[in-house]
Amino acid sequence: MPFGLLKYGLNRRYPKDPLYGKPKSLKPSYDVVIIGAGGHGLAAAYYLAKDYGITDIAVLDKGYLAGGNTARNTAIIRSNYLTPEGVQFYDESVRLYQGLSKDLDFNILYSERGHLTLAHTDAAIRTARWRAEVNKHLGVNSELILPDRIAELCPELSLAEDVRYPILGALYHAPGAIARHDAVAWTYARAAAALGVEIHTETEVTGIQIENGRAVGVETKAGTISCGRVLQAVAGMSSVVAKMAGLELPIRSIPLQACVTEPVKPFLDPIIVSGSLHVYVSQSDRGELVMGGSVDPYPLYSTRSTLEFKEELMMHMLELFPFIGNLRVLRQWAGIADMTPDFSPVMGATPVKNYYIDSGWGTWGFKATPVCGKRMAESVATGIVPDVLLPFALERFFRFEQVGERGAASVGH
Amino acid sequence: MKTLNCPLNGPRNITEFAYGGEVEKMPAPDAGAHDWAAYVFIEKNTRGVVREWWMHLPTSYWFIADRNTESNEVIATYPADEIFIEKTGFTGDG
Numbered sequence A: 001m002p003f004g005l006l007k008y009g010l011n012r013r014y015p016k017d018p019l020y021g022k023p024k025s026l027k028p029s030y031d032v033v034i035i036g037a038g039g040h041g042l043a044a045a046y047y048l049a050k051d052y053g054i055t056d057i058a059v060l061d062k063g064y065l066a067g068g069n070t071a072r073n074t075a076i077i078r079s080n081y082l083t084p085e086g087v088q089f090y091d092e093s094v095r096l097y098q099g100l101s102k103d104l105d106f107n108i109l110y111s112e113r114g115h116l117t118l119a120h121t122d123a124a125i126r127t128a129r130w131r132a133e134v135n136k137h138l139g140v141n142s143e144l145i146l147p148d149r150i151a152e153l154c155p156e157l158s159l160a161e162d163v164r165y166p167i168l169g170a171l172y173h174a175p176g177a178i179a180r181h182d183a184v185a186w187t188y189a190r191a192a193a194a195l196g197v198e199i200h201t202e203t204e205v206t207g208i209q210i211e212n213g214r215a216v217g218v219e220t221k222a223g224t225i226s227c228g229r230v231l232q233a234v235a236g237m238s239s240v241v242a243k244m245a246g247l248e249l250p251i252r253s254i255p256l257q258a259c260v261t262e263p264v265k266p267f268l269d270p271i272i273v274s275g276s277l278h279v280y281v282s283q284s285d286r287g288e289l290v291m292g293g294s295v296d297p298y299p300l301y302s303t304r305s306t307l308e309f310k311e312e313l314m315m316h317m318l319e320l321f322p323f324i325g326n327l328r329v330l331r332q333w334a335g336i337a338d339m340t341p342d343f344s345p346v347m348g349a350t351p352v353k354n355y356y357i358d359s360g361w362g363t364w365g366f367k368a369t370p371v372c373g374k375r376m377a378e379s380v381a382t383g384i385v386p387d388v389l390l391p392f393a394l395e396r397f398f399r400f401e402q403v404g405e406r407g408a409a410s411v412g413h
Numbered sequence B: 001m002k003t004l005n006c007p008l009n010g011p012r013n014i015t016e017f018a019y020g021g022e023v024e025k026m027p028a029p030d031a032g033a034h035d036w037a038a039y040v041f042i043e044k045n046t047r048g049v050v051r052e053w054w055m056h057l058p059t060s061y062w063f064i065a066d067r068n069t070e071s072n073e074v075i076a077t078y079p080a081d082e083i084f085i086e087k088t089g090f091t092g093d094g
C-alpha cells in the first residue's frame, strides 16, 4: 500500500476509480439531471435507473463525491418519530437499510445497537410515552423503559440521582442502528454507475434554465446542458440552488457540529440520546465515541467549529459518562443543516414544472437516504408524487398543515 | 469566543444573544393568508450580507445587525429605530 501511494503520488496516471469510473465530459443533454451527489442524489439516480429504466442521468456535484452532510453525519438510523407521517416514512427507510448491504452487494457496516432517548423530566416522559404509543400503533418496535432496565441495557451510563438532570426513564427503540455513512453513498454511486448513470464531481451548478414555467436546462461551470427533468438534493445549499429556479423555501441553513474521541476498547453498545440535554453519543466500530449536540444558535454558510459547542456538549456528556473525562477529542467538524420550522423535510414537486426538490433534511436526513432516493425517483419518473411524500409538500406551509416532528434530533420536549 | 457589539450594552459574548431572523417587511394586516404564511415561514436564507434581528437576552433589548452569513463577520449593529421610523398601526375592530 505505501508503495502504491508513492507510485501514484508521483505519477500523473492514477488508477481508474474502482467505484463509479469517471465520465469524460458532460453531454449536451440528459433525460434527468440531479443536482448534488450526496447520499440522497445518488440513491435517487440508482432507483430511477433500476426501478424505472431511466439511465440517461447526470448527477452533478460542486465538490467531490458525497463530501457534504453525507460525509459529516453521525450515522444514526431509526424510525421512532412522533408524527404518524414521519414514523411511516422513516420505517420504510429503516427496512430498506436493513437489506441494503445484501441488495447492492456492498457492506455498509449496518450495525443494530438499540437506541435510547433519555428522559430527565416529567414532560420528556410524557413525550416518550406518546412516541411509544404512536410507534407501536404503526408496528415500530418502541417502548418506555425505567432506570432498572436502562441499567441492564447500558451499565456504563450513570444513573445517579444526585446530579443536575437525573435520568427518569427512556424511550427504547431496539432497531436503532448506525452504518458507515460514506459506504451508503459509495454503494449507490457504484450501483447507479453500473446501470449507466454518469456522476460528474467538481461540476457546480450555477443556474437553472426555465422556459414558460418549466425547467429545461442547467448551467454549470463546465457548460450548459438541457434536460427533461431536474431534481435538486443539495441539503445546506437548498435555498441557494432553489433561488436559481426562482423558488423560496421555509429553510434556514444552520451549522450542526460533531466530534469524535480517540478510539478505546468497545464498551458502549446502544446509541444514547438525550432530547432534554441536546446530546447524543455512540461508539463506532473503530472504538471512537461519536458525539453531537443541537444545531448552532444562528444561521451560517460556514463549516467552522466552535469552542462553545464542545463546552456545552461535554458539560452534559460528563454527567452521563463521568469516566470519559480522560479521553481526548480527536476531530471536530460541522455540516450545514437545512432546517425547517416544523422539523420535517420539504419534498416533491414545485411550482416550477419538471423541477423536483428533496430538501429540509436538517439534522435527520441520513436515515432517510434510501426512502428519499426511492420515492423521489418515483416522483420524477412518473410525475406523480406518492402518498407517503404528500404530507411533506412545500404547500403545507400555505395550508397551515405543518408536520410538527418533535421526535427529530436536537428538538426539546 | 465571538462577540457582538450590543448598541445598548457594548461588546458581549455571542452566547448572550438570541437570533431573531432576517429583517423583512411585514405584510399589511389584511394582506391575506398566503402573504402572511410567506412572511412567517418562508426564509430568504441569504448567503452574503444580511440585515437581521438580534436580542441581548439579559436585558431583552432587540436591535439590528448587518452580518455576512458566509464569513460570519458582523459589519454593523445599531438600534432598530434607525430603520423603523414609522409606527406600525394595527387598526380595525380586532
Ligand SMILES: Cc1cc2nc3c(=O)[nH]c(=O)nc-3n(C[C@H](O)[C@H](O)[C@H](O)COP(=O)(O)OP(=O)(O)OC[C@H]3O[C@@H](n4cnc5c(N)ncnc54)[C@H](O)[C@@H]3O)c2cc1C
Pocket: A035, A036, A037, A038, A039, A040, A041, A060, A061, A062, A063, A064, A065, A066, A067, A068, A069, A070, A071, A072, A073, A074, A075, A076, A077, A203, A204, A205, A206, A233, A234, A235, A236, A237, A241, A256, A257, A258, A292, A333, A334, A335, A336, A337, A361, A362, A363, A364, A365, A366, A367, A368
Ligand atoms: C454533524 C451532523 C450530524 C448528523 N447526524 C445525523 C444522524 O445521526 N442521522 C441522520 O439521519 N441524519 C444526520 N444528519 C443529517 C444528514 O447528514 C443529512 O440530512 C443528509 O446527509 C443529507 O443528505 P444529502 O444527500 O441530501 O446532502 P449532502 O450529503 O450534503 O449532499 C448535497 C451535495 O450537494 C452538493 N451541492 C451543493 N450545492 C451545489 C451546486 N450548486 N451544484 C452542485 N452540487 C452542489 C454538495 O457539494 C453536496 O455534496 C447529520 C448532519 C450533520 C451535519
